[in-house]
Amino acid sequence: MPPRRAITGRSQEPRQRFAEELRSLRAKKGDSLRQLGDAVGWDWSLFGKMENGQTIGSPEVSQALDIYYGTPDLLLTLWELAAGDPTQFKERYRRYMALEAEAVSMWHYGVSTVHGLLQTASYARDLLSAGGIKGEQLTRQVEARIGRRALLDGDDAPRFRTILSETVLRTPLKNPEEWRQQLEYLLDMGERPNIMVQIVRHQVGLHALSNTDAMFLRLPDGRTAAWVETGYSGELVEETAAAERLQLSYDLVRDLAMSPVESRKFIRQMWEEASCEPST
Incomplete structure (x- = not known):
């Protein structure tokens, strides 16, 4: 034939x-x-x-x-x-999750969204829905994401620093009240002794992580692993030299960020502006 x-x-x-x-x-x-x-x-x-x-x-x-x-x-x-291999991304991410559970400290930079560990349920639902997830799968993923927040609870919780681009605070949820709740949650979490929230203003211009989300995990043996993600791919970096180069980029961005106190004032300002907007 x-x-x-x-x-x-x-x-x-x-x-x-x-x-x-x-x-x-x-x-x-x-x-x-x-x-x-x-x-x-x-x-x-x-x-x-x-x-x-x-x-x-x-x-x-x-x-x-x-x-x-x-x-x-x-x-x-x-x-x-x-x-070619649709499971490859999931396998890399599962490896990252295992390392995250062991981390003694975590450093994050976010381009356009709040990190999952600091998201409210409403924020997580809107973000996942925008990616096309719906129905029971959406409910399960929201519950799983909220469940992960327990990682930052307890006396032995890792130290967590998140540096957010100003874009994150300029991209509200459709529901004003839910957006205010997300901003309040950022403020509340920033008061914890093991959590630090900082903001990078637009006015600082382009920098080394302008289009890249990154998370660095300091592991118990002293190694640092990094998870680097753009809008369309993610990569786990465990090789020492590569992770150190990425961490240098993160350090340079940290130097551009507002202090935690200034950042808190800026988030509060965003909350006040959101509170002044009429509900629809």
């Missing part, structure tokens, strides 16, 4: 086919990249890179696009084929 021929005219190479499908769906919708970014909630430049084949993005992005285009699981399936 002769081999089956492709009749669609589309590429049979997974990454190329994924990019072609993205371009085709957007063309049918009639959206510009900026319009797509506004509608789905991700930076429009990411979609340009995905359509050009520079990156395949994350499964969360593909899920969100499937919802927007009305193509249930099509893009997610193509993403899995393009990724």
Whole structure:
């Protein structure tokens, strides 16, 4: 029997086919990249890179696009084929979670969102929903995320520093009251002796971590491991020299951040501004 021929005219190479499908769906919708970014909630430049084949993005992005285009699981399936090994990211993250549970101190930098350990349930739900998660799966993931906050409780809790870009505080939830609750939670957690919250203002300009979320874990044996994440990929860094280079970038960003006292005043200012806005 002769081999089956492709009749669609589309590429049979997974990454190329994924990019072609993205371009085709957007063309049918009639959206510009900026319009797509506004509608789905991700930076429009990411979609340009995905359509050009520079990156395949994350499964969360593909899920969100499937919802927007009305193509249930099509893009997610193509993403899995393009990724080659869809379990790779999950395995790396499971390894990170195991190291996190052992950490004696943790240092975080956040580009656009509050770290999961400092999120309220409403914030976590809105963030996960924006990634296309819904129904029972959404409920389970919110509960799991809130459950992780116990890591910062107790007498033996690790020291935790989070440095947040001003963007985090300029990106509110749709519900003003829920947003105020999130800001209050940041203030409350910042009062704990083992937690430090700092803000990097826009006015400092570009810096070494301008587009990269990072978490550094100081382990009991003195080693430092890092989890580095952009909008479309995540990487666990355990090699000493590489982790130290990343930590130097973090130290430079810390030098640009406001002090914990100044940061607290800024968060309070954001809370007051949110409180003055009329509820809808």
